Each structure stands twice: as structure tokens, then as C-alpha cells.
Amino acid sequence: MKKPWTLNKAENLFDLPFFTLLFKAQKIHRKHFDPQQIQISTLLSVKTGACPEDCKYCPQSARYKTGLKTERLLEVQKVIESAKQAKKSGSTRFCMGAAWRNPHERDMLHLETMIKEVKLLGMETCMTLGTLNNQQAQRLANAGLDYYNHNLDTSPEFYSSIITTRTYQDRLDTIDKVRKAGMKVCSGGIIGLGEKVTDRAALLVQLANLPKAPESVPINMLIKIKGTPLENNEDIDPFNFIRTIAVARIMMPTSFVRLSAGREKMNEQMQALCFIAGANSIFYGCKLLTASNPEKDKDQQLFRKLNINPQNTEITLNNWKKIKYQEDAINQIDTEQFYNASS
Numbered sequence: 001m002k003k004p005w006t007l008n009k010a011e012n013l014f015d016l017p018f019f020t021l022l023f024k025a026q027k028i029h030r031k032h033f034d035p036q037q038i039q040i041s042t043l044l045s046v047k048t049g050a051c052p053e054d055c056k057y058c059p060q061s062a063r064y065k066t067g068l069k070t071e072r073l074l075e076v077q078k079v080i081e082s083a084k085q086a087k088k089s090g091s092t093r094f095c096m097g098a099a100w101r102n103p104h105e106r107d108m109l110h111l112e113t114m115i116k117e118v119k120l121l122g123m124e125t126c127m128t129l130g131t132l133n134n135q136q137a138q139r140l141a142n143a144g145l146d147y148y149n150h151n152l153d154t155s156p157e158f159y160s161s162i163i164t165t166r167t168y169q170d171r172l173d174t175i176d177k178v179r180k181a182g183m184k185v186c187s188g189g190i191i192g193l194g195e196k197v198t199d200r201a202a203l204l205v206q207l208a209n210l211p212k213a214p215e216s217v218p219i220n221m222l223i224k225i226k227g228t229p230l231e232n233n234e235d236i237d238p239f240n241f242i243r244t245i246a247v248a249r250i251m252m253p254t255s256f257v258r259l260s261a262g263r264e265k266m267n268e269q270m271q272a273l274c275f276i277a278g279a280n281s282i283f284y285g286c287k288l289l290t291a292s293n294p295e296k297d298k299d300q301q302l303f304r305k306l307n308i309n310p311q312n313t314e315i316t317l318n319n320w321k322k323i324k325y326q327e328d329a330i331n332q333i334d335t336e337q338f339y340n341a342s343s
């Protein structure tokens with residue numbers, strides 16, 4: 001059994017001299033990953049705004065006046081078109097986010113169709129839809145959802161200063177249901193909420209000590225959005241952000257650590273240091289839910305300068321094509337090329 005991380009041990013990592021910390025993180029990173037390879041995900045908001053939750057950083061909460069245009073659940077066709085674009089740009093995972101407290105039963109079929117259609121493009125799928133019950137988690141897993149995103153955001157101690165409409169335990173419970181349904185977990189946090197270093201350490205302890213660490217750990221830098229309660233928060237020192245990435249890499253050696261929101265505020269040198277610290281996944285494309293993200297070709301230029309190869313995951317395509325063809329075969333009437341033995 002793995003030894004659980006203690007807060008003290010995590011804080012000691014944050015206290016290491018910067019170069020020592022980065023060296024340690026890079027050594028661990030190279031043991032488990034190709035340092036030149038970055039996994040690319042694209043995130044699409046499939047239902048925007050009017051969220052009943054009160055996350056103080058989020059423009060999608062109905063409680064804050066941010067001027068955000070709300071949108072109902074997108075048609076499946078629009079989602080497929082976006083996923084095709086994302087794939088063309090090199091994304092291997094397509095993440096779909098809905099601003100809900102939890103999905104409604106009436107939307108489940110629609111969500112399942114989105115998952116199946118995106119899988120057929122040969123992409124991994126991820127959704128973030130809020131709290132799930134066991135049945136919903138199982139339905140999403142059965143539809144083929146690879147990852148479910150549910151961020152812990154910050155430490156248990158600081159959490160209630162940021163969100164009051166749900167508890168930390170609610171988040172942990174949903175993560176547990178996702179695991180039990182057989183999906184991979186994507187869970188991380190936000191740096192710059194006004195938390196202390198000890199809260200960052202405590203967040204990473206929570207994630208690393210889950211029965212199984214999340215396969216994907218997004219580390220976001222707060223995007224200060226006008227109209228949200230955190231719009232005037234102090235900027236986070238870039239070195240403190242990079243330290244958090246390095247500690248995440250050390251504590252969760254085999255997880256993909258994702259450089260997520262806030263990347264457009266980072267210059268190329270800062271992003272390169274994040275990659276050295278062990279980040280090996282990014283969001284790509286011009287929209288990150290409702291905030292902007294660096295333009296695709298800027299990312300491509302940076303990748304060229306750093307000799308980075310986008311990761312390729314075609315295994316999913318083959319498996320899913322096979323399953324879909326089998327399903328189609330059973331439902332298909334006879335054609336010249338195809339004789340349906342099951343009819």
C-alpha cells in the first residue's frame with residue numbers, strides 16, 4: 001500500500017530551493033514520461049452560464065454580473081463539428097463542460113449521444129457536469145466517457161471561503177462515484193484564489209491521497225473576471241505557480257499534470273518552465289469554457305521552439321470503431337457489401 005502524503009511532507013517540498021525542486025520534479029517526470037511529449041485537450045462549453053452554484057471565481061455563476069451570454073445545452077451536431085476541428089488541430093481529448101449543479105435526467109440521453117459521437121472521431125472524451133449520482137455516473141461510463149472532471153479547487157480548510165453551495169465532501173463523493181463507475185478522474189485546483197502555500201500543499205495532499213490519484217490533474221491560474229468576487233485578487237507570482245506544478249509532479253508521478261486556465265497570461269518562458277517542472281498536458285484552442293486561451297498557432301510555434309511532440313492516442317479510435325461497427329452490423333439491413341447474419 002502506498003504511504004499517504006502528509007501536509008508536512010508536502011510543505012517541505014514547497015520549501016525546497018527552486019532549482020532543487022525543479023530538478024527533483026524533472027527527474028521523476030522523465031522516469032514516467034517522454035519529456036518532449038505533451039497531451040493536448042480541447043474544452044468546449046456545451047451549456048453556458050446561469051449556474052446556481054456560487055464559486056467566487058466563476059463568471060458562469062448566476063449570482064455575479066459578468067455580462068456572460070448564457071446558452072442552453074448545445075445540439076449534438078455542433079458538438080461534433082467542434083470536436084472535428086479540435087482533432088484537426090491536434091487534440092486527442094475533447095472535454096465538454098456544462099454549467100450545472102448536476103445534470104438533469106432529461107439531458108442524459110443527449111449527453112450520452114455526444115459522448116458516443118465524439119468517440120467515433122477517435123478522440124478520448126471528458127465531461128464536467130457537476131455532481132453526479134451513481135446511476136448517472138454509470139450511464140456516462142457505459143456511453144464510453146473516458147474521464148470525468150471534478151476539481152477540488154483548493155484545500156478543505158479554505159474551500160468555504162470560495163464556495164458555499166456545496167461541500168468538499170460532496171466533491172469527494174462524486175469523485176468516488178466516478179471511480180466506481182470505471183471512469184478516469186480529472187481533478188485539480190486553482191492557484192491565486194487568495195489561498196496560502198499551506199492550502200496549495202493541502203490540496204495536493206487530498207489529490208495524491210485519493211484511493212487512486214487522478215489520472216489528470218489540471219492546475220489552473222485564476223483568471224480574474226470582472227464582476228466576480230475575486231476580480232481584484234493579487235496576481236500570483238509565476239515562480240509560486242511553477243513550484244505548485246513541480247510539487248504536483250513529485251506527489252503524483254504518473255498523472256498527467258495539466259497547465260490549464262490562465263495560460264494566456266503566461267509568457268513562453270514561463271510555460272517552458274512549467275513543462276520542465278513536469279506539466280505534460282495543455283488545453284488548446286481559443287476558448288477555455290468562457291475565458292480565452294492562447295491562439296492555436298502561438299502554441300504550435302512554442303511547440304516547435306521547444307521540440308515538443310503532441311501525444312497521439314489512436315487506441316481509443318480502434319476500439320470504438322470496432323464496437324460501433326459491430327453495433328451497426330447488428331442493426332443494418334443487408335446491402336451488397338454486407339450480409340447481416342443476425343437478422
Ligand code: SF4
Pocket residue numbers: 051052053054055058059060061098099100101130
Ligand atoms: S465553477 Fe462550475 S459549478 Fe461553479 S459556478 Fe462555475 S459552472 Fe457553476
